[in-house]
Amino acid sequence: MSERDCLRIVPLGGVGEIGKNMMTIEYGEEMLLIDAGLMFPKNDMLGIDIVIPDISYVVERQEQLRAIILTHGHEDHIGALPYVLSDVNAPVYGTRLTLGLAEVKLREHHLLDQVELHTIKPRDVLPLGPFSVEFFHVCHSIPDTVGLAITTPVGLVVHSGDFKFDPHPVDGQLTDYAKLQELGNRGVLLLLSDSTNTEAPGSTPSEREIGETFEEVFGEAQGRVIVATFASNISRVQQVIIAARRHGRRVGFVGSSMVKNSRMASRLGYLDIDPQELLTSEQMNGLPDERVAIVCTGSQGEPTSALVRMARGEHRQINLRRGDTVILSADPIPGNEELINRTIDNLFRAGADVHYHLLSHVHVSGHGSQEDQKLMLNLTQPRYFVPIHGEYRHLVLHSRLARESGIPEENIFVLESGQSLEVDSSGCFLGKRVAASRVLVDGLGVGDVGRVVLRDRHHLSRDGFLVAIVALDMDTGEILVGPEILSRGFVYMRDSEELMELAREQVWQALEQVGPRSAVSAKIKDALGEFCYQQTGRRPVILPVVMEI
């Protein structure tokens, strides 16, 4: 099939893994890029700050790139934008709040001046070369989220964005059922739909149910009420403000991303708070407890977050005290459970009463559950289906729902990132695989840390290292200085003088053995390795240095 007469979809992230959502849609020589997300590192990606998609596929075709379209303002959909826009140039389209959040990032990366940002609204229709992109509102855990209906020469493609069907959303904006049904009537060729929450049976409850929990907790609390949640969850923050208002409390924001986001959301009109209701940090400690509510970061137990510092008694502004009530208004993201549990323990130790997901109804997901996913399938009635936004098991489970909804198995495609899909009038086919691995960002380095460095970090994290240095006379082989031994992370050096002395002896013995001078380093390494293992049961990284003078 030539590239000219078919539609090609290439997921570069967000398919087979959570996060760093990104996908191209191409027809002929025109390409759209949907979302540019980052992923937070897994626990075994030691020292890595963030993970972004490999965009070499896009860079190679950058003259074809017509637009970058953002579905909403979460990190896993916009966090890689500065990295993408450092390599390619294209106008960026998104809703007002989404672009507001993107702007903050682009400014930090000194890219704001060179980027064209275009604000769109739900129901806008955007002609982009062979494509016509129509935006429709969907409910999610951040306002101003959209899905996309993309009319292409081969048919209509629907991209759900991250969505749920909230029957009673806090901002009053329902997911656009009418548009979805209309699209279904028009005839959808291909549906790409959010799989994140497909392990949950039933429907995701309304965000407003959390308001009832807040109402109850605020009603009973004698002291301050402190709510930790995601800084981007504007609806949740709004519900805290509403509960505080009803119970005669003013609200303070703590944690830099919380302060920044709430300020921005309030300025753009997405957060309804009167400046009179706001608390300074002095007031958070100084006003009578029953007049204070605090919204802060740290619901995932992030070690440097506001809540964790409070729990450890190390926060500059807020000292927890007996009588404070804390709500962790979030579910644990898998991998964070240990940090969250430790934080809850510390909050109880500090005397607070703690409400968290195992005890109270403190969180609802921003993603649709199985029934929501089925509704999306049934409204749009696509011919072909590709589950997106999920780890591999989510894609498999979402596919099962699609089969139950009547889509034939051969019309469902479980892709992994990099696996392209081609659609034309004759059908839908797997295309070639393109490079779509993970790019690790560590400090200023983008992509320079790979398997070797991570393996070394892993090894160092288990058993530390040991460096043995010896200077030899170039002519006689006589030892001029050393052996000196340096070590970190292996044993406690102050208590290990004897062990180090014995290690030095190993080096001497290795040097005394006859053999080619070139093999001395290897011999020292082997001797020390065996010695360390026999003495301690550990296998530190061993580096011998033989200098000839």
Added chain:
Amino acid sequence: MSERDCLRIVPLGGVGEIGKNMMTIEYGEEMLLIDAGLMFPKNDMLGIDIVIPDISYVVERQEQLRAIILTHGHEDHIGALPYVLSDVNAPVYGTRLTLGLAEVKLREHHLLDQVELHTIKPRDVLPLGPFSVEFFHVCHSIPDTVGLAITTPVGLVVHSGDFKFDPHPVDGQLTDYAKLQELGNRGVLLLLSDSTNTEAPGSTPSEREIGETFEEVFGEAQGRVIVATFASNISRVQQVIIAARRHGRRVGFVGSSMVKNSRMASRLGYLDIDPQELLTSEQMNGLPDERVAIVCTGSQGEPTSALVRMARGEHRQINLRRGDTVILSADPIPGNEELINRTIDNLFRAGADVHYHLLSHVHVSGHGSQEDQKLMLNLTQPRYFVPIHGEYRHLVLHSRLARESGIPEENIFVLESGQSLEVDSSGCFLGKRVAASRVLVDGLGVGDVGRVVLRDRHHLSRDGFLVAIVALDMDTGEILVGPEILSRGFVYMRDSEELMELAREQVWQALEQVGPRSAVSAKIKDALGEFCYQQTGRRPVILPVVMEI
């Protein structure tokens, strides 16, 4: 209060943290030690193999130690026994299965010959100095678990062990309701009760409910059925055997601890399996799929376990194939979620159908939920209450249940490990704190890895290290060799020649600056640290070595 006329309880573990359960009970100059458990390391205890309690308090009083009493055979109750018995000597009491498991450990540590093991049965009464210890059966996720009723000169102390009230246990042995009620009638001074599962409302369901899930899955499965669970969960293994039997399948055990435990449990009569029903590894691959069931380790996604190797296609014996059904019959232990999810994804990728806790009823806890805990409180009606076996939040929540059950707040004591409690006829009081920290075991080292080594490992795991070596002429200060730079875990060295050349220049410059020779190392360290951060945004461990020849 003198030590002679009061009862003292000292938790050395298992109070305020999950695992490494251990507690002393003392009266006058006689001491019992209850349990000797280990804890598996938290994710931030880098390179640590296991964590055991600090037993210096016991060692200092070893001539008072009358007996070590084990409540059941789980690692968090017996895993530290070899370490304890290396330092102190005392007879060990436990049920037959518990001692069977303890023996395996003691043999591995070459301690079996020098230890006195005494088998007890439920309802046995054991006079031990001023104490009389009565054992009663409780249900848990391993057979032969007991609780303790300890008659002391000041009153009756009940230690629940790890328990639940299973209304229909697989082995037919109910928790001893009658004994608990009788104890309540006799009058319980102090109840020490298991808090592990206090976040769960209601009652813990019967282990037998899992049999229904197995029945259903085995009934539908076309290919092989592979069940992963804890090697110690003999009842679960029994249920797999029963389901396999009903569906004409034979059973293979895979994973060394699974093989070892099932063999031992079968030999001691705790596991009902006919040798004819057992499969060799050839048969697991060679028999028709519908005649094969496999029980294996790896339900927590442990990287070297059988299931994880199968999921990655790296197992020596078992190759997964499309049509296989896998049941992960366990809940995730907090901290293991990421590894478990990855394993599930890989199982789906290998073509298996996977049943796990979010989708099916594949596990019930071995610990009582809130209603079970209340029943324990209501049967025993203690005057004083101490929640044990739980992290801090569990202790707080269990205390709330005790208050709801009518125990006055001032009679409830939330302890942390090392906080002693004293009871006499006049009341119950907090006593002194004793050393009860965590002892980290790393390879052969017991307690030699502490804060400094862990901090270094953490630092190395994030950014690696860089060693700069230079040899100077002792008299002239002229550089004889170097600077040489070694590094691991910082940057990918093969691509970083230019960076290393620049780093060497930093060392030269530092050496050229005038200043006392003694300050050269510090200067090199500062210069390199700043250089690395400016170039890469990373802060490796930096070690300068200046040799004078």
